[in-house]
Amino acid sequence: MSEHTPMERSMVEFGPLLERLLAGEFICAVSDEGAFRLLQDDEARERVDAYLRPLNRRLASNDEGSVYFLAWRVLDEAAREQLSRQLGETVASLPPLLEWLQLVQGGAGARRAGRAR
Helix, strand or coil, rough: CCCHHHHHHHHHCCCHHHHHHCCCCCCCCCHHHHHHEEEEECHHHHHHHHHEEEEEEEEECCCCCCEEEEEEECHHHHHHHHHHHHHHHHHHHHHHHHHHHHHHHHHHHHHHHHHHH
């Protein structure tokens, strides 16, 4: 049985939230009310930010403070390469989404046309 320092024990509660943030998720009152409330606490934000520092990440929010997400601390060449890969993945995921939206739109249009008869 390993002994954890108080800091390690205290960060365990942030584990699921940190995983979501590191996966690129946005945290707001709608997506996760509990995590959003937690991040509204100055001390909690400071602890999360301190944990992220060695990963070259920081906790960021929009101007209104209504959504939290991760940002790079320093945007060096390695970070630029990672962002470029992520953008490529996002762009590659758009055509199937657009195709699905067209199918949904076409189906909705056909239903409206059928009711109009």
